[in-house]
Amino acid sequence: MDRVKKLLSPGTSKKLMTNGGNRIFGVPLEELVLRATTGCKVPFLVHRICDFIENKGFHHEGIFRINGNAKIVEKLKTSFDVHGDANLEDEDDIMAVAGLLKLFLRELPDSVVPQHMTRQFVSIQEAYKNDNKGCINQIKQTVSELPEENYNLLKYLLRFLVVIAHNEKTNKMSPMSLAIVFGPNLFRCDQGIGGLKDQGTINQIVFKFIVHYESIFAGVNEELPVVEWNKPEIYDVNVNQSNHDHEEWDHSEGSSSTPLGRPLSPRFSDDETAGRASPFVLDRAVERVIAMTITENLFGDEDKSIANSIEFTKDLTNGDEGLESTDAGSTDKDDTKRDTETKSDEDAEFGSIKRNSATLSSFKRASGPQNRRSPSRKHRNSSGDPDMDNEVEELLTDVSNKLKNNVKLPSDTTDNEKNPSENLHPEDKVPIHHPVPKPRVAFLELTNNTGDINHRTSPDDTSPNRSPNNNRKPFIPPLDLTTLHEHVDSQDPILAHKGQSVSYQRAKTKINGEDGDDLQVILSPRTNKLTKRKHE
Amino acid sequence: METRKRAFLKVIILGDSGVGKTSLMNQYVNRRFSNEYKATIGADFLTRDVTVDNKLVTLQIWDTAGQERFASLGVAFYRGADCCVLVYDVTAPNTMDSLDAWRNEFLEQADPLHHDEFPFVVIGNKTDIQAKSEKNSVTQSWCSGKGNVSYFETSAKNGSRVEEAFQTVAQKALEQDTELTKEAYPSPIQLPQDNNKSHEGCSC
Numbered sequence: 001m002d003r004v005k006k007l008l009s010p011g012t013s014k015k016l017m018t019n020g021g022n023r024i025f026g027v028p029l030e031e032l033v034l035r036a037t038t039g040c041k042v043p044f045l046v047h048r049i050c051d052f053i054e055n056k057g058f059h060h061e062g063i064f065r066i067n068g069n070a071k072i073v074e075k076l077k078t079s080f081d082v083h084g085d086a087n088l089e090d091e092d093d094i095m096a097v098a099g100l101l102k103l104f105l106r107e108l109p110d111s112v113v114p115q116h117m118t119r120q121f122v123s124i125q126e127a128y129k130n131d132n133k134g135c136i137n138q139i140k141q142t143v144s145e146l147p148e149e150n151y152n153l154l155k156y157l158l159r160f161l162v163v164i165a166h167n168e169k170t171n172k173m174s175p176m177s178l179a180i181v182f183g184p185n186l187f188r189c190d191q192g193i194g195g196l197k198d199q200g201t202i203n204q205i206v207f208k209f210i211v212h213y214e215s216i217f218a219g220v221n222e223e224l225p226v227v228e229w230n231k232p233e234i235y236d237v238n239v240n241q242s243n244h245d246h247e248e249w250d251h252s253e254g255s256s257s258t259p260l261g262r263p264l265s266p267r268f269s270d271d272e273t274a275g276r277a278s279p280f281v282l283d284r285a286v287e288r289v290i291a292m293t294i295t296e297n298l299f300g301d302e303d304k305s306i307a308n309s310i311e312f313t314k315d316l317t318n319g320d321e322g323l324e325s326t327d328a329g330s331t332d333k334d335d336t337k338r339d340t341e342t343k344s345d346e347d348a349e350f351g352s353i354k355r356n357s358a359t360l361s362s363f364k365r366a367s368g369p370q371n372r373r374s375p376s377r378k379h380r381n382s383s384g385d386p387d388m389d390n391e392v393e394e395l396l397t398d399v400s401n402k403l404k405n406n407v408k409l410p411s412d413t414t415d416n417e418k419n420p421s422e423n424l425h426p427e428d429k430v431p432i433h434h435p436v437p438k439p440r441v442a443f444l445e446l447t448n449n450t451g452d453i454n455h456r457t458s459p460d461d462t463s464p465n466r467s468p469n470n471n472r473k474p475f476i477p478p479l480d481l482t483t484l485h486e487h488v489d490s491q492d493p494i495l496a497h498k499g500q501s502v503s504y505q506r507a508k509t510k511i512n513g514e515d516g517d518d519l520q521v522i523l524s525p526r527t528n529k530l531t532k533r534k535h536e
Numbered sequence: 537m538e539t540r541k542r543a544f545l546k547v548i549i550l551g552d553s554g555v556g557k558t559s560l561m562n563q564y565v566n567r568r569f570s571n572e573y574k575a576t577i578g579a580d581f582l583t584r585d586v587t588v589d590n591k592l593v594t595l596q597i598w599d600t601a602g603q604e605r606f607a608s609l610g611v612a613f614y615r616g617a618d619c620c621v622l623v624y625d626v627t628a629p630n631t632m633d634s635l636d637a638w639r640n641e642f643l644e645q646a647d648p649l650h651h652d653e654f655p656f657v658v659i660g661n662k663t664d665i666q667a668k669s670e671k672n673s674v675t676q677s678w679c680s681g682k683g684n685v686s687y688f689e690t691s692a693k694n695g696s697r698v699e700e701a702f703q704t705v706a707q708k709a710l711e712q713d714t715e716l717t718k719e720a721y722p723s724p725i726q727l728p729q730d731n732n733k734s735h736e737g738c739s740c
Binding site: 061062065066067068069070099102103106172173174176177180181183184185192193196199200203 | 552553554573574575576577578602603604605612628630631633634637
């Protein structure tokens with residue numbers, strides 16, 4: 001897209017040259033912070049854009065995901081570079097403004113999280129993938145080592161994203177979606193295939209940044225992001241009232257509190273990593289019920305503003321994972337029940353697109369072929385998989401064992417399995433309703449789950465995961481897109497990354513009624529074609 | 537050389553973020569639509585077998601991320617493509633304006649043999665929200681100006697015309713593949729039949 005933008009306005013670079021002193025894009029962060037007005041810890045542009053979006057409202061569907069108009073983005077960029085500001089209000093394209101913020105981050109000479117630290121975060125995510133609490137602690141530690149300007153900007157942006165995610169109901173941007181979109185802008189991974197794999201891991205980190213904002217970034221006396229951002233709009237009058245109610249609620253409900261007196265919300269699990277509906281949404285529904293109940297019990301027929309206050313204050317706690325959570329009692333039970341209901345519904349709704357074998361299995365199979373191929377399947381097969389039973393429960397055990405033993409899984413889904421104390425949806429363990437969900441993140445987070453599709457749906461021996469090449473290529477690297485076009489059967493030397501080759505397995509479907517004859521790898525001459533063409 | 541039993545065709549789906557690339561692929565391959573709203577990272581692919589001209593071919597459909605950051609990854613994904621699907625959102629006119637950029641991006645990165653003849657299929661998606669694209673005529677003329685480009689308006693949500701569009705994709709991809717195969721494997725080199733002669737000449 002950058003190239004596109006340059007094409008669209010060829011004169012931009014010249015203008016920039018003559019106004020080098022005021023440039024904003026591509027200028028080191030320290031310099032921009034120095035230039036910012038006193039008291040402002042982040043570059044003016046960031047502040048300006050976040051304010052603008054806040055004023056416009058957080059409800060725009062797909063904010064930060066949808067591309068803005070490239071011409072407008074370029075125009076705004078030029079305006080910032082030349083005049084130091086731009087008339088964002090005139091453009092009436094909030095997506096372009098959001099895109100401008102992303103562009104700004106990408107064009108920083110070094111990323112918000114400096115490039116040399118990317119590796120550190122990747123290692124943390126990989127090392128602590130089964131220990132959510134430890135992971136958060138490590139992330140917090142590492143984040144605190146960031147240069148001051150970078151830390152401030154990161155924190156500022158994350159506060160903003162927490163609020164965006166809080167409005168998921170209207171803008172559809174769940175914490176995971178935001179993480180996917182912002183991951184590449186906050187961190188800088190290597191170009192190419194290895195970097196792409198890291199990107200998946202990094203996105204998990206960004207997801208944790210958003211979901212565990214309070215644990216990672218929030219200071220002791222810091223107002224929670226949602227209070228701060230929403231205050232001007234909703235809570236000019238009712239702030240005191242709301243604080244009061246908050247306390248009332250806290251005691252009366254007897255829910256556990258942190259030492260700071262904040263109630264913990266135990267329902268914020270890592271389910272989102274699994275592409276499930278955001279816990280925010282669930283929390284809201286649950287909290288509404290609680291709030292209504294409390295209002296009735298405590299305040300009788302008091303007016304609705306109080307109820308809203310309660311609801312609001314309770315909302316503030318959503319971001320808390322409940323690391324020390326031992327929230328028990330009647331509320332919890334109610335919540336659980338509600339969660340189950342809501343989730344079942346949402347699972348039914350979302351289940352269709354998740355490439356999640358277990359989920360898919362609980363639905364009627366579509367008439368279309370379900371022959372997703374992925375190199376990861378090879379990986380799984382080669383690890384000596386015993387015949388799988390169709391029982392989902394066994395599948396789950398199997399998966400979790402594998403995760404423990406030998407499969408790199410950058411996603412967090414195992415957390416729910418391993419840390420019962422943090423698994424705040426006990427019903428998740430009932431696999432019929434909530435099989436271990438897997439994120440749909442393609443090659444970047446290669447897991448062994450894709451293979452499950454076939455275990456589930458084609459238990460017979462001719463199932464496509466029994467590739468004839470399994471024996472020949474016992475090891476398949478988890479991610480190597482460069483070789484995806486090669487064919488194992490080809491006699492031609494594979495130029496790039498010798499010895500690493502991914503074979504496509506001919507997936508077959510019962511629907512088409514193909515027999516074993518079709519199971520052989522289909523040759524494509526393209527590799528040869530390309531090679532030949534070059535030599536011609 | 538014709539050891540393969542079936543044509544294996546690679547198709548790339550490109551377009552702005554949120555236009556429905558993933559949904560289209562899912563509708564076509566799995567006949568499902570999900571309301572889940574989630575950006576794609578990098579790329580992903582699904583396959584489906586389809587019959588074209590009485591020939592069974594396997595379509596490998598690559599769904600790519602529309603996010604700006606991933607545009608530069610193209611070369612790894614685009615290589616060896618037989619057809620490219622450009623998707624825009626009929627309810628968001630500016631996504632149509634990006635088609636040119638995506639097309640150029642593809643041609644530059646994939647660098648197919650004949651840029652002007654490479655098959656593209658343009659899909660205006662989300663007709664369930666808005667029955668007809670505002671940009672219908674603009675798109676039509678854009679397509680006719682680019683040579684080998686077909687145009688469809690589909691809905692990944694209700695499945696309208698998705699099948700039709702991808703049938704055309706398969707058709708074009710097969711044509712492209714056949715064409716390339718011809719060019720890549722010209723008639724075999726004839727070795728001179730003079731073995732006997734040289735043998736005779738030996739005076740050892």
